Every structure is written in C-alpha cells, then in structure tokens.
Amino acid sequence: MKRHVKRQTDKTDKRRAILDAAVEVFARHGFSDATINDVAEKANIAGGTVYLYFKNKEDLLIQAMNEIISSRLAEIKKIISHEINSLDRLYKMILLHVELFSRNPYVVKFMVSEWRQSDDFYQLNPEFNPFREYLDYVTSLCQEAIDTGSIGKLNPRTLAYIIVGTMDFVLTQWITKCEPLDPYLVADEVRQILRHGVHIPKPEADGS
Amino acid sequence: MKRHVKRQTDKTDKRRAILDAAVEVFARHGFSDATINDVAEKANIAGGTVYLYFKNKEDLLIQAMNEIISSRLAEIKKIISHEINSLDRLYKMILLHVELFSRNPYVVKFMVSEWRQSDDFYQLNPEFNPFREYLDYVTSLCQEAIDTGSIGKLNPRTLAYIIVGTMDFVLTQWITKCEPLDPYLVADEVRQILRHGVHIPKPEADGS
Amino acid sequence: MKRHVKRQTDKTDKRRAILDAAVEVFARHGFSDATINDVAEKANIAGGTVYLYFKNKEDLLIQAMNEIISSRLAEIKKIISHEINSLDRLYKMILLHVELFSRNPYVVKFMVSEWRQSDDFYQLNPEFNPFREYLDYVTSLCQEAIDTGSIGKLNPRTLAYIIVGTMDFVLTQWITKCEPLDPYLVADEVRQILRHGVHIPKPEADGS
Amino acid sequence: MKRHVKRQTDKTDKRRAILDAAVEVFARHGFSDATINDVAEKANIAGGTVYLYFKNKEDLLIQAMNEIISSRLAEIKKIISHEINSLDRLYKMILLHVELFSRNPYVVKFMVSEWRQSDDFYQLNPEFNPFREYLDYVTSLCQEAIDTGSIGKLNPRTLAYIIVGTMDFVLTQWITKCEPLDPYLVADEVRQILRHGVHIPKPEADGS
DNA sequence: AATGAATGAGACTTCATTCAT
DNA sequence: CATGAATGAAGTCTCATTCAT
Numbered sequence: 001m002k003r004h005v006k007r008q009t010d011k012t013d014k015r016r017a018i019l020d021a022a023v024e025v026f027a028r029h030g031f032s033d034a035t036i037n038d039v040a041e042k043a044n045i046a047g048g049t050v051y052l053y054f055k056n057k058e059d060l061l062i063q064a065m066n067e068i069i070s071s072r073l074a075e076i077k078k079i080i081s082h083e084i085n086s087l088d089r090l091y092k093m094i095l096l097h098v099e100l101f102s103r104n105p106y107v108v109k110f111m112v113s114e115w116r117q118s119d120d121f122y123q124l125n126p127e128f129n130p131f132r133e134y135l136d137y138v139t140s141l142c143q144e145a146i147d148t149g150s151i152g153k154l155n156p157r158t159l160a161y162i163i164v165g166t167m168d169f170v171l172t173q174w175i176t177k178c179e180p181l182d183p184y185l186v187a188d189e190v191r192q193i194l195r196h197g198v199h200i201p202k203p204e205a206d207g208s
Numbered sequence: 209m210k211r212h213v214k215r216q217t218d219k220t221d222k223r224r225a226i227l228d229a230a231v232e233v234f235a236r237h238g239f240s241d242a243t244i245n246d247v248a249e250k251a252n253i254a255g256g257t258v259y260l261y262f263k264n265k266e267d268l269l270i271q272a273m274n275e276i277i278s279s280r281l282a283e284i285k286k287i288i289s290h291e292i293n294s295l296d297r298l299y300k301m302i303l304l305h306v307e308l309f310s311r312n313p314y315v316v317k318f319m320v321s322e323w324r325q326s327d328d329f330y331q332l333n334p335e336f337n338p339f340r341e342y343l344d345y346v347t348s349l350c351q352e353a354i355d356t357g358s359i360g361k362l363n364p365r366t367l368a369y370i371i372v373g374t375m376d377f378v379l380t381q382w383i384t385k386c387e388p389l390d391p392y393l394v395a396d397e398v399r400q401i402l403r404h405g406v407h408i409p410k411p412e413a414d415g416s
Numbered sequence: 417m418k419r420h421v422k423r424q425t426d427k428t429d430k431r432r433a434i435l436d437a438a439v440e441v442f443a444r445h446g447f448s449d450a451t452i453n454d455v456a457e458k459a460n461i462a463g464g465t466v467y468l469y470f471k472n473k474e475d476l477l478i479q480a481m482n483e484i485i486s487s488r489l490a491e492i493k494k495i496i497s498h499e500i501n502s503l504d505r506l507y508k509m510i511l512l513h514v515e516l517f518s519r520n521p522y523v524v525k526f527m528v529s530e531w532r533q534s535d536d537f538y539q540l541n542p543e544f545n546p547f548r549e550y551l552d553y554v555t556s557l558c559q560e561a562i563d564t565g566s567i568g569k570l571n572p573r574t575l576a577y578i579i580v581g582t583m584d585f586v587l588t589q590w591i592t593k594c595e596p597l598d599p600y601l602v603a604d605e606v607r608q609i610l611r612h613g614v615h616i617p618k619p620e621a622d623g624s
Numbered sequence: 625m626k627r628h629v630k631r632q633t634d635k636t637d638k639r640r641a642i643l644d645a646a647v648e649v650f651a652r653h654g655f656s657d658a659t660i661n662d663v664a665e666k667a668n669i670a671g672g673t674v675y676l677y678f679k680n681k682e683d684l685l686i687q688a689m690n691e692i693i694s695s696r697l698a699e700i701k702k703i704i705s706h707e708i709n710s711l712d713r714l715y716k717m718i719l720l721h722v723e724l725f726s727r728n729p730y731v732v733k734f735m736v737s738e739w740r741q742s743d744d745f746y747q748l749n750p751e752f753n754p755f756r757e758y759l760d761y762v763t764s765l766c767q768e769a770i771d772t773g774s775i776g777k778l779n780p781r782t783l784a785y786i787i788v789g790t791m792d793f794v795l796t797q798w799i800t801k802c803e804p805l806d807p808y809l810v811a812d813e814v815r816q817i818l819r820h821g822v823h824i825p826k827p828e829a830d831g832s
Numbered sequence: 833a834a835t836g837a838a839t840g841a842g843a844c845t846t847c848a849t850t851c852a853t
Numbered sequence: 854c855a856t857g858a859a860t861g862a863a864g865t866c867t868c869a870t871t872c873a874t
Contacts (some may be wrong), residue, residue: 003305008304030240031240032238032241033240033241035846035848036847036848036849037847037848045855045856046855046856047847047848047849047856047857048262048849048850048851048855048856048858048859049854049855049856049857051848051849051850052855054856056848056849057848057849058838066271073341087861110358116332132387137267138331139289140328145406149408150406150408151406151408152404152406152407152408154397154400154401154406155394155397156395157268158397158398158401159401159406160382161374161378161394161398162370163396164377165373165374165375165376165377165378166369166373166374166377168373168377169369169372169373169374169376169377170369170373173369179340181365186363186366186369188364189362189363189372190369192362192368192400193362193366193367193370193405193411194405195405195407196360196407197401197402197403197405198353198359198360198362198367198402199359199360199401199403199404199405200357200359200360215867219837222837241864243863243864244864244866245864245865252837253839253841254838254840254842255839255840255865255866256838256839256840256866256867256868257838257839258866259835259866259867260837262836264865265864265865265866268868377855427755427833446654446656447656448654448656448657449656451867451868451869452868452869452870453868453869457633461834461835462833462835462836463836463869463870464834464835464836464837464870464871465834465835465836467870467871468833468834472869472870473869473870474753479725499841509811548803560814562847565824566823567822567823567824568820568822568823570813570816570817570822571810571813573718573805574813574814574817575809575817575822576791577790577793577794577797577814578786578814578817580819581789581791581792581793582785582786582789582790582792582793583789583792584793585788585789585790585793586785586789587783589785591864595756597781602779602782605778605779605782605784605867606782606785608778608785609778609782609783609818609821610817610821610822611821611823612776612821612822612823613776613817613818613819613820613821614775614776614783614818614819615775615776615819615820615821616775616776617772635858638858648874652840657833659842659844660844660845661843669859669860670860670861671844671845671860672846672847672858672859672860672861672862673858673860675844675845675846675860676859680844680845681843681844681845753844754850813863
C-alpha cells in the first residue's frame with residue numbers, strides 16, 4: 001500500500017513538474033514557439049515522457065491553463081472569504097490579483113498571452129474558457145457590493161471589466177519590463193480612482 | 209506619366225493588400241501559427257510575392273504593427289484635436305478607441321495578441337514598441353486634463369492604464385465573442401464609473 | 417542596311433556581355449549557386465532579358481563553356497602554328513595554357529569547376545565535352561612530337577594527362593589563392609621535370 | 625554493458641552511413657544540387673534524421689570532407705611507412721592514390737569537385753582546406769627523395785603538383801567515363817615518364 | 833526588344849509524435 | 854514507466870522562368 005501511495009505521489013509530482021515547466025516555457029516563448037522538448041528539459045524528463053501524462057501539446061496547454069486559473073482562483077476565494085465587508089472584498093481582490101500573479105511572473109504572461117489564443121483554438125474548444133470563470137467571480141463580488149449597498153447601482157460586469165482588464169494590463173506592462181512600475185502602488189492608485197472617480201473631490205466629500 | 213502613376217499605385221496597392229491580409233491572418237491565427245501562404249492567399253497573390261515587398265515574416269509583422277498603430281493613432285489625434293475641453297478629449301478618446309478598432313475587428317486582436325509577444329521577439333527588437341506610443345498619447349491627455357483642473361490630481365499613467373487596459377480587454381472579449389456585449393455601451397458605462405467612482409452618489413450630487 | 421548591321425552588332429554585343437558576365441558569376445559562385453539575376457546585373461540588363469538570348473540557365477552554361485574553350489583553343493592553335501619544332505610546340509603549349517587562362521582568372525575557375533559537372537549533366541548531354549577537344553589537341557601535339565622523334569615512344573594520351581592535369585591543378589591552386597605561387601615559374605619547372613625526369617642527371621647527359 | 629556497446633555502435637554506424645551516402649550523393653550531383661533528402665534516402669533514413677547527426681547541410685559537407693581525406697591519408701601513410709627506399713615510397717604513393725580512391729569511385733569526384741568550391745565557401749571557412757594536408761604529405765615525400773639523393777634537386781612542391789594534379793585528373797576522367805582508361809596502367813606510364821623524362825633514352829641508359 | 837513583377841515548385845530545416853528498447 | 858532516436862509533415866524562403874506592359 002505504501003508503495004502504491006509512493007507511486008501515486010511520484011506520478012502526481014511528475015505531472016505537476018511538467019505543468020509548472022509548461023507554464024514557464026509557454027509564457028516565455030508563446031505556445032506555438034515553445035517546444036515540447038523545452039518543457040521536458042525544464043521538467044528534467046525526456047521528451048517522450050510528456051506524452052505519458054498528456055495527450056498532446058494542446059492538451060498540455062489546456063490542462064496547464066485550467067490548473068493555473070483554478071488554483072489561483074481557489075486561493076483567492078479562500079482568502080477573500082475572511083473579509084466581511086463586501087467593498088473590502090472587492091478591494092482585497094485587486095490586491096490579491098497582483099499579489100498572487102506577481103509572485104510567479106510567468107503565470108501572468110502565460111495567462112494574458114495564451115488565454116486569448118487563436119480563433120481556431122476557441123472554435124474547436126468552445127467549452128474552454130478558464131478566464132471566464134475568473135471574470136465571473138469578480139463580477140459576483142461586484143454584484144454583492146451593489147446588493148449590499150456598498151457601491152452604487154452600476155453594471156457589475158462593466159466594473160469587473162475595469163478591474164480585471166486594468167490589472168491584467170498593468171501586470172503585463174510590469175512583466176514585459178516595458179516600463180518600470182510597482183504593481184502594488186498602481187493597484188492602490190487604481191483603487192483610489194475607482195472609489196472616487198476622476199472628478200475633483202469636493203472638500204466636504206471623502207469619509208473613508 | 210500616367211503609366212508611372214499607375215505602376216506606383218499598383219505597387220502601393222499590393223503592399224497595402226498584403227499588410228491588410230497580414231493583420232487579419234496574424235490576428236486570426238496568431239503570428240507563429242499564421243503562414244505566409246495564408247497571408248498570400250488572403251491577398252490574392254502567390255506565396256513568393258510577399259517576399260518582393262517584405263524581407264521576411266518578421267519584417268511583415270513589424271511593418272504591419274507600425275502601420276496599424278500609427279495610422280489609428282494619427283486618426284484619433286486628428287479628431288481629438290477638434291475637442292476643446294480637455295475632459296471631453298479624454299472621454300472622446302475612449303469612444304474613438306472603440307469606434308476605430310471595432311470597425312476593423314481583427315486589428316484589435318492583432319494588436320493585443322501580438323503586442324505582447326514572446327520575450328524572444330522583444331529582446332531582439334527592444335526599440336520596437338508601437339503600443340507604448342499609444343499609451344503615451346493617452347497619458348498626455350490625462351496629464352492635460354489634470355493640468356487644466358478638469359480632473360483631480362492623480363497619476364496620469366495609472367489613469368491611462370485603466371482606460372487602455374479596460375477598453376483593450378472589453379474589445380477582446382467582444383471580438384472573441386466570449387460574451388455578447390455592446391462595446392459602445394460598455395465604453396459609456398466605463399466613462400460613468402470613472403467620472404464618479406463606485407461610491408454611492410450622495411443625494412445632492414449631479415444627476416448625469 | 418546600316419541599321420541592320422547596327423542591330424546585328426547590338427544583339428551580338430549583348431549576347432557577349434551576358435556570356436562574359438556568366439563566366440565570371442558562374443566561376444565566382446559555382447553554377448548552381450549563381451543566379452540568373454546575378455548574371456543579368458553584372459551584364460547591366462534585366463533578368464528577363466537573358467531569356468531572349470538563351471533558352472535557360474543550362475543553355476547559358478553550355479554556350480559559355482563552348483565559347484570559352486573554343487576561343488582559347490583557337491588562339492592557342494594559331495600561335496602554336498608558328499612554332500616549327502614539334503617539341504617547342506609542346507613546351508609552348510604549356511606556357512600558353514598558363515598565359516591565356518591566367519589573363520582572365522575567372523575563366524580558369526569556371527572551367528575547372530564546371531567542366532566536371534554532375535553526372536546528371538553529362539548523362540543528359542553526352543555529346544557535350546568541350547574539355548575533350550582541348551585534351552585531344554594536346555594529345556595530337558604529343559603524338560606529333562613522338563612521330564617526329566622529338567620525344568621517346570610513350571603514350572601520347574598519358575603525356576597529355578600530365579600536362580593538362582598538372583597545369584589545371586596549378587592554376588586552380590593559384591586562383592583559389594590556397595598558396596602563393598607563380599604559375600609561369602611552376603610551368604617552367606614542370607617543363608624541366610618532364611624533359612629530364614626526376615632521376616639525377618648524368619654529368620654527360622644534357623644537350624638542350 | 626552490451627546494450628551500451630550496441631547503442632554506441634548503432635549511433636556510430638548511422639553517422640557513418642550518412643557520411644558515406646553524403647560523399648556519394650555530393651559527388652554525383654555536386655554539393656548545391658544534392659539534396660538532404662537524396663542523402664537520407666541513400667542512407668535509408670528519414671530526411672529529418674540527418675539533422676540529429678549534423679548541424680546542417682554545410683556541416684555535413686565539411687565533416688564528410690575531413691573524414692574522407694584524413695582516413696585515406698592515414699591509410700596511405702601507414703602503408704607507405706613500410707617502404708624503405710624514398711623513391712619507392714614516392715612511386716608507391718601514386719599507386720596507392722589510384723588504388724584507394726578507385727576503390728570508392730565517388731570519393732574522387734567528391735574530392736575534386738567540392739574541394740575547389742565557390743569563393744563564398746572558402747572565404748567563410750578559410751581554415752578549412754583538407755586537400756592541403758594531402759598535398760603537403762606528397763610534398764614531404766618528394767623532399768625526402770631529394771634529400772636522400774634518390775632524385776635530382778628539383779622543387780618538391782612542383783613535383784607534388786604534377787603527381788597529385790595528374791592523378792586527380794586521370795581519376796576524374798576515369799570516373800566520369802569521359803574516356804575508357806585503366807588508371808593503374810596510366811599510373812605506371814606516368815611513373816615511367818617522371819622517371820626518365822620525355823627525352824629519347826640514350827641506347828646506353830638503364831633498361832627498366 | 834526589353835523589362836521586372838509575379839509565380840510556384842522545391843530546398844532546407846524544425847518539431848510534435850511514436851515506438852522499440 | 855521512462856527514454857530518446859527516428860519520423861515525416863509542414864513552414865519559410867529562394868529563384869528559374871514567364872508574360873503583360
């Protein structure tokens with residue numbers, strides 16, 4: 001029995017090693033330019049071994065995406081559940097997005113580069129949209145904030161677009177080193193702008 | 209002389225046809241998965257002909273990018289120059305972004321997909337960053353609005369991130385048909401949110 | 417009529433220009449690596465024009481070879497005819513070979529590189545062997561020297577091999593600059609060796 | 625362990641099979657006209673397999689050349705070392721040249737065709753001149769014969785030119801079947817001519 | 833007669849995938 | 854289970870040749 005557990009672990013470990021390697025390699029070179037051998041080498045296994053765990057290159061991409069998104073999302077959900085105030089949960093979400101993704105830079109590039117893949121891919125895999133799940137969660141947080149009266153009656157989906165689109169963009173700028181920026185600082189500034197809007201605050205307004 | 213003009217036109221036309229085809233094909237399949245023959249077929253020419261106008265596949269990508277960005281940006285700048293109020297210019301910018309890019313849907317995907325290409329590409333072409341130019345322009349509009357007191361004293365770069373990141377994201381969602389949405393409507397909602405923030409408007413606030 | 421002559425000349429001139437360009441370009445890059453456009457450019461004409469004078473690339477090669485060999489051979493024959501002594505004619509031949517070919521370096525490389533072309537070529541063109549004509553002439557000179565008793569009774573073909581093979585080799589070494597050598601000097605040394613052999617000459621022997 | 629040896633052998637065998645195929649195919653069609661697939665087919669492997677053993681087509685050419693020349697030269701040197709008399713060594717050299725190369729006919733054409741490649745190639749690979757090594761060895765044999773007084777005081781390099789150039793030429797004529805000849809017979813005749821020169825032997829001379 | 837833009841066949845090379853060991 | 858040599862399909866790019874002007 002112990003042997004069986006060991007094997008199970010081995011198998012799981014190797015699978016995970018391949019997935020981790022795939023995320024980094026796909027992010028670094030893009031899905032099409034990355035080679036299976038690059039992934040295998042990074043995972044310290046032989047090229048053919050990848051095919052013992054994944055049907056083909058595309059399967060590896062899909063599974064890597066799913067794991068990435070859902071593992072991050074699960075982590076985020078767990079932490080957020082500790083916040084009581086719905087507005088705080090929304091703000092916390094922004095910070096967590098930055099925190100979790102900036103911890104492993106390649107995950108960001110992997111997500112933003114690959115999730116909007118080719119038409120071909122999405123037409124062949126219409127059911128596959130891991131990012132949708134993420135976006136839906138942010139939308140639900142917005143809806144909640146609206147329902148509890150924490151924020152005004154605005155379209156929760158639109159707000160989700162702003163949050164996810166902006167942070168996605170900021171992280172990409174940061175990760176490609178196109179310009180020097182501190183994602184945490186920007187996240188905070190974004191939060192401020194979203195809270196009060198761009199209008200010049202009336203002297204008597206702010207009460208945060 | 210007419211002959212000369214004709215030839216000139218022919219040559220320019222073909223170059224443009226290839227560039228247009230390239231934008232669509234690169235956007236549809238992604239740069240690496242798109243083939244030169246796909247581009248040639250879409251442009252109604254033979255595969256080898258592409259190489260009479262462009263040095264190689266990468267040259268075609270770079271030139272296509274440059275033309276796309278700079279032609280859109282020039283159009284936007286021209287229209288915006290007619291707006292006098294600096295806040296109006298910023299709002300107009302959002303609408304124009306949607307308008308111009310949604311007119312040629314593939315341009316959007318082309319930009320957002322290819323602009324954040326592989327490390328490899330950007331490390332080999334560090335000087336090449338047409339998107340930066342775009343972002344810089346939006347930043348300058350924000351700065352202007354701040355300087356003229358139209359909006360509060362916030363970080364203009366951050367605001368530019370929000371505007372470009374959000375609209376980029378929205379357009380991508382729209383173009384990949386991941387979900388049904390009206391980009392104009394969303395643009396307007398984004399504008400509203402940015403104006404007042406997400407806080408519940410006080411009864412005495414403006415009633416736009 | 418003058419017009420006709422003019423045209424005739426024009427046509428002949430352009431044909432010659434192309435042939436000359438072909439010899440140089442073929443010699444420089446080898447037949448297969450040379451391009452028709454290289455030849456055309458060197459001849460200051462457009463690429464398509466070559467096909468008004470030659471059926472195709474291979475035809476250009478054959479005609480260039482024939483002209484090269486036969487024009488050199490004709491020149492050699494004419495000069496040699498002035499020599500009366502048959503041994504002198506043979507020695508003169510060696511010098512002329514060097515002289516004529518070293519005058520236009522590319523002709524040498526063209527000949528030695530291209531005349532032993534691919535099996536394919538010779539199997540398709542069995543009648544084509546311009547070098548054979550050259551070798552035959554040298555052989556006839558040897559035969560003559562034997563018949564007149566100028567040299568011993570040896571195989572004239574073998575002697576021709578030695579003469580042509582050696583000088584061909586020497587010129588190639590010279591032209592490829594593989595090593596510094598004076599082809600005239602070598603030609604003279606070859607003549608000496610052929611005259612007396614490599615044996616240590618007996619004191620009483622030489623009477624040249 | 626046996627397994628390891630087996631693999632080693634397999635790998636070496638395949639590399640050799642490709643090299644042998646390359647020599648024949650390059651010789652038959654010339655380097656530029658030969659295709660990698662021709663080589664692969666002759667070696668009974670798939671086209672892509674060539675690239676597991678050689679970086680590219682040019683690498684295959686260079687390695688093939690080096691192996692050809694050095695393996696022949698090593699064989700020749702070994703056999704020649706058994707001859708004591710320096711003149712015999714020189715004569716033996718001529719015979720060995722014919723013997724070794726006529727055993728694998730394509731090697732000859734390969735050498736003589738490719739060795740004097742295009743300017744381009746040699747300018748890019750100035751250090752590469754395997755034939756030089758061969759010529760140097762023949763020269764050293766000549767020098768030795770001179771030093772030991774076996775032959776007269778003549779330029780050893782010139783004599784090497786005659787030997788290598790002539791036999792190279794003869795073998796090429798033979799291999800291209802341009803004319804029917806027995807290379808061994810010709811080699812012997814060449815030896816005779818070199819020994820005594822072309823002069824009519826005096827009645828009292830030696831009777832070899 | 834001359835041009836040179838256009839064509840498209842074919843070469844080199846890469847790499848996802850398989851399979852014997 | 855793991856390996857990595859082998860495969861061969863497919864992509865980029867070149868260039869001989871044609872043809873409308």
